[in-house]
Amino acid sequence: MAYGGTSLMERYELGRLLGQGTFAKVYYARSIVTGQSVAIKVVDKDKIMKVGLMDQIKREISIMRLVRHPNVILLHEVMATKTKIYFVMELAKGGELFNKVAKGKLKEDVARKYFQQLVNAVDFCHSRGVYHRDLKPENLLLDEDENLKISDFGLSALAESKRGDGLLHTTCGTPAYVAPEVINMKGYDGAKADIWSCGVILYVMLAGYLPFHESNLMEMYRKIAKAEFRCPNWFQPEIRRLLLRILDPCPDTRITIARIRDHPWFKRGMTSKYIDANAKSKNVGSQNTSIVAEDKQEVPRLLNLNAFDLISHYTGFDLSRLFEESCLKKQHRFTSRKPPYVIISKLEDIAKHLKLKLTKRDAGLLRFEGTKEGRKGILSIDAEIFELTPALHLLEVKKSNGDTLEYDKIMNDCIRPGLQDIVWAEQNDITTAKNRTRN
Incomplete structure (x- = not known):
C-alpha cells in the first residue's frame, strides 16, 4: 500500500x-x-x-x-x-537529539536546557507510575522551538508491573544507557534506573561521546557495573560532582530527581516563570478547575478528560476493539456533581467499612487493597476521579488485581450502595451528562 x-x-x-x-x-x-x-x-x-x-x-x-x-x-x-x-x-519537526550529539558535544547552556526538560518530564512520568526504561538520544525528539520531547514508550512499565518485592524484573533498554542493577537481573527500581539513563544522556550531550563504550559487550557491562568512566577535562567541577551522584552504581545511594532539581548547576538559567510552568504541568489541563474546598479540605489534583479520553471511555469506543480482544480490566464508571473531596470521603467510609487499606496517589487516584490472600491473590481496586466540567466529575472504579467474583460482590454490595447518595448517573453517556450541566 x-x-x-x-x-x-x-x-x-x-x-x-x-x-x-x-x-x-x-x-x-x-x-x-x-x-x-x-x-x-x-x-x-x-x-x-x-x-x-x-x-x-x-x-x-x-x-x-x-x-x-x-x-x-x-x-x-x-x-x-x-x-x-x-x-x-x-510532530517533532526538529528531529532526534541523537542527530545533534552525533555531530559533537553541545554547548553547556544548551545541554542544561535539554537536561532540565528531560528531568522534569521523567519526574512527571514517575508521578504517574510510568517508567520509560529506554531513555537515550534516539528517543528524545525536538520541536520547532528546540524543546525536548520524550518519545517511544514501547519498553515502558507501569507501577502495577512490579512484583511482590516492589521491583521490576524485565531486562530491557539499550546497553550503553542501561543501569547496573538492570544488568544484574535481580530486580530494580524503575525510577532509579531512569535516573541513571538521564545521567548517561547528560554526559553524552556535554562530551560528545558515551561514558561507557567498548567493542566487547561484557567489558562494557563490567565498566557499567563499577561505574568506571572518566570526565573530559572541559567538564566543570559542578558537572563532575553531579554526574558522580547520578552515575552511582548503587541505586540506594544514587541521587533522586528531587535532589537533581535542587542542584545549583541544574537550576542555573531557570526563571521562576519556567519553574511555575513545570509545576503546573503536574496538573495538565486542570488549571481552570474552580472547585472551592470547604473546611480547608485538600483538593486533589485532577486530570481533565479531552475528546480522545472521553471517546475511549465509551463502551462503544472501547480501545480493546482495536485489537479484537478485551484488554481492559473490569470497571464501573459513575458521574457526580459533588466536589472531589466529598467523593474521596465516601470512598474512605467504604474502605473503613470493608476493612480495606486505602492509599491516596497523585491526580485523584486511590487504591483499595485487601489484607488477606484470596483465590487469585490479594484484591486490589483502583478508583480515579476525573474532571469533566468544574461542576461534574467522573469516578472510574476497576479491579487491578485479585478475584473477579470477590470484586463483583464488593461492588454490588458495598461500593455501589455506598456511593448512591452522591452519584448522579452510572454508565451514562458522558456527553449527555456534560450537556445537561450546561443547560
Missing part, C-alpha cells in the same frame, strides 16, 4: 516516510479538517501478533494517554483497520 498523498479514513493525508522499524513505519501527515501537521506511526497487526507484541502495543497506548506533559510527545488519537493500527502523534 503506497502512502504518499493517501487519505487515511478521510481524516489525514499521509505524506513522506519519516522513519521505520521492524514492525512500524512513521509518516508525516496533515489533518484534512484542521490542516495541522502530525506524525502517524503505522503498526502492522499481523507482524506484532506473530511475535507476541500485542500486549506491548496496548500498554504503549495506555501509557501515552497517562503522560501528558509539555516535554512528552502527545498522542492525539489511535485508529485501526483490520490490518493496521495508527498512532496519530505530535
Whole structure:
C-alpha cells in the first residue's frame, strides 16, 4: 500500500516516510479538517501478533494517554483497520537529539536546557507510575522551538508491573544507557534506573561521546557495573560532582530527581516563570478547575478528560476493539456533581467499612487493597476521579488485581450502595451528562 498523498479514513493525508522499524513505519501527515501537521506511526497487526507484541502495543497506548506533559510527545488519537493500527502523534519537526550529539558535544547552556526538560518530564512520568526504561538520544525528539520531547514508550512499565518485592524484573533498554542493577537481573527500581539513563544522556550531550563504550559487550557491562568512566577535562567541577551522584552504581545511594532539581548547576538559567510552568504541568489541563474546598479540605489534583479520553471511555469506543480482544480490566464508571473531596470521603467510609487499606496517589487516584490472600491473590481496586466540567466529575472504579467474583460482590454490595447518595448517573453517556450541566 503506497502512502504518499493517501487519505487515511478521510481524516489525514499521509505524506513522506519519516522513519521505520521492524514492525512500524512513521509518516508525516496533515489533518484534512484542521490542516495541522502530525506524525502517524503505522503498526502492522499481523507482524506484532506473530511475535507476541500485542500486549506491548496496548500498554504503549495506555501509557501515552497517562503522560501528558509539555516535554512528552502527545498522542492525539489511535485508529485501526483490520490490518493496521495508527498512532496519530505530535510532530517533532526538529528531529532526534541523537542527530545533534552525533555531530559533537553541545554547548553547556544548551545541554542544561535539554537536561532540565528531560528531568522534569521523567519526574512527571514517575508521578504517574510510568517508567520509560529506554531513555537515550534516539528517543528524545525536538520541536520547532528546540524543546525536548520524550518519545517511544514501547519498553515502558507501569507501577502495577512490579512484583511482590516492589521491583521490576524485565531486562530491557539499550546497553550503553542501561543501569547496573538492570544488568544484574535481580530486580530494580524503575525510577532509579531512569535516573541513571538521564545521567548517561547528560554526559553524552556535554562530551560528545558515551561514558561507557567498548567493542566487547561484557567489558562494557563490567565498566557499567563499577561505574568506571572518566570526565573530559572541559567538564566543570559542578558537572563532575553531579554526574558522580547520578552515575552511582548503587541505586540506594544514587541521587533522586528531587535532589537533581535542587542542584545549583541544574537550576542555573531557570526563571521562576519556567519553574511555575513545570509545576503546573503536574496538573495538565486542570488549571481552570474552580472547585472551592470547604473546611480547608485538600483538593486533589485532577486530570481533565479531552475528546480522545472521553471517546475511549465509551463502551462503544472501547480501545480493546482495536485489537479484537478485551484488554481492559473490569470497571464501573459513575458521574457526580459533588466536589472531589466529598467523593474521596465516601470512598474512605467504604474502605473503613470493608476493612480495606486505602492509599491516596497523585491526580485523584486511590487504591483499595485487601489484607488477606484470596483465590487469585490479594484484591486490589483502583478508583480515579476525573474532571469533566468544574461542576461534574467522573469516578472510574476497576479491579487491578485479585478475584473477579470477590470484586463483583464488593461492588454490588458495598461500593455501589455506598456511593448512591452522591452519584448522579452510572454508565451514562458522558456527553449527555456534560450537556445537561450546561443547560
